[in-house]
Amino acid sequence: MSRQPVVFGVESSCDETGFGIVSEGKLLGQGLASSASQHAAFGGVVPELAARAHLDAAVPTLHLALADAGVELSDITHVAATSGPGLATAVHVGLASAKAIAWSLGVPLYGVHHLAGHAAADTLDHGPLPERSITLIVSGGHTSILKVTDLVRDPIVHLGDTLDDAAGEAFDKVSRLLGLGYPGGPVVSRAAATGDPGAFSFPRALMKGSDPRYTFSFSGLKTSVARTVETLERKGEAVPVADIAASFQDAVVEVLVAKALRACRDENIDTLVIVGGVAANARLREVAALRCAEAGIELRVPRPSLCTDNGAMIAAVGDLLVRSGAEPSGLAISADPSAVLHGAQLPLEL
Ligand code: KG4
Ligand code: ZN
Numbered sequence: 001m002s003r004q005p006v007v008f009g010v011e012s013s014c015d016e017t018g019f020g021i022v023s024e025g026k027l028l029g030q031g032l033a034s035s036a037s038q039h040a041a042f043g044g045v046v047p048e049l050a051a052r053a054h055l056d057a058a059v060p061t062l063h064l065a066l067a068d069a070g071v072e073l074s075d076i077t078h079v080a081a082t083s084g085p086g087l088a089t090a091v092h093v094g095l096a097s098a099k100a101i102a103w104s105l106g107v108p109l110y111g112v113h114h115l116a117g118h119a120a121a122d123t124l125d126h127g128p129l130p131e132r133s134i135t136l137i138v139s140g141g142h143t144s145i146l147k148v149t150d151l152v153r154d155p156i157v158h159l160g161d162t163l164d165d166a167a168g169e170a171f172d173k174v175s176r177l178l179g180l181g182y183p184g185g186p187v188v189s190r191a192a193a194t195g196d197p198g199a200f201s202f203p204r205a206l207m208k209g210s211d212p213r214y215t216f217s218f219s220g221l222k223t224s225v226a227r228t229v230e231t232l233e234r235k236g237e238a239v240p241v242a243d244i245a246a247s248f249q250d251a252v253v254e255v256l257v258a259k260a261l262r263a264c265r266d267e268n269i270d271t272l273v274i275v276g277g278v279a280a281n282a283r284l285r286e287v288a289a290l291r292c293a294e295a296g297i298e299l300r301v302p303r304p305s306l307c308t309d310n311g312a313m314i315a316a317v318g319d320l321l322v323r324s325g326a327e328p329s330g331l332a333i334s335a336d337p338s339a340v341l342h343g344a345q346l347p348l349e350l
Pocket of ligand 2: 114139277309
């Protein structure tokens with residue numbers, strides 16, 4: 001009888017060092033370290049600092065994950081690691097750690113697409129995905145509406161992506177404009193909580209009937225916020241940070257939810273999954289819940305701590321790959337910092 005798989009997941013694509021342990025769809029435990037505070041002074045992630053921080057955090061975070069899961073290193077049967085996309089130096093550190101663990105234990109290694117990890121995170125909270133779903137991925141580097149069938153067996157179909165900034169990137173840039181710090185999402189949403197979302201009417205891009213139905217653009221919105229702040233400052237007026245944050249946040253949320261629901265309707269799919277760092281946003285969760293209830297669509301959003309980068313989501317993909325009988329990627333796998341999402345496993349063999 002074969003042993004029950006215990007999959008160790010490694011995430012290091014940006015500023016979070018994440019290790020997670022998943023067995024048969026169940027999260028056993030995880031460890032997480034973040035170098036966000038080291039980047040705050042620069043207003044964004046400095047790749048070299050992130051890579052060094054991953055190296056420093058690797059062994060302590062590995063011990064945290066094992067202790068949290070109550071397993072020994074020798075209980076691990078498979079290793080999965082983000083091999084792309086992400087900051088090249090950062091991905092390399094996690095992938096090298098994953099190779100070292102897999103090699104020393106003599107267990108198979110799977111390369112995982114980071115964004116497939118975000119989608120898989122939801123299975124840890126809400127069980128297997130349905131046969132068909134629309135997935136809205138909203139992270140710091142990507143914003144896409146996807147048609148997902150079997151996450152690890154089938155190609156992932158992009159219905160639409162962003163033409164310029166990702167949703168999280170827009171939060172980070174607006175945060176910088178408002179002097180709120182990095183990462184922008186949590187601080188902008190905190191500021192927005194006391195603001196009036198109707199105070200400023202910021203643009204909702206690509207929402208006209210003739211526009212591409214699922215494509216996003218957030219750079220005009222960011223520019224509009226910048227112009228507003230500049231104009232107020234030029235006139236010597238106080239910048240109403242909370243009102244600007246709330247108005248900006250609503251502009252992003254409205255477009256995201258409208259286009260995701262449009263995809264559900266067009267494709268006749270009744271499950272919407274929202275994942276990625278921006279899915280931790282309370283306003284997005286609230287508006288999406290409301291609109292999905294009205295439309296009779298089941299909404300699935302993982303708990304906020306599984307929306308932002310973590311190792312559990314990568315272990316979740318690994319666990320699905322193992323159970324689907326996928327061939328391991330092998331120890332020779334290289335990092336692919338600009339991997340496009342077409343399938344859950346890297347290198348892609350669909
Ligand atoms: O998925 P993620 O952790 O990393 C990437 O794969 O990029 O997403 C990070 C992004 C950042 O841009 C961050 O500002 C944003 O997610 N974010 C949020 C919130 N928490 C994180 N955006 C809006 N509201 C939040 N509460
Ligand atoms: Zn991410």
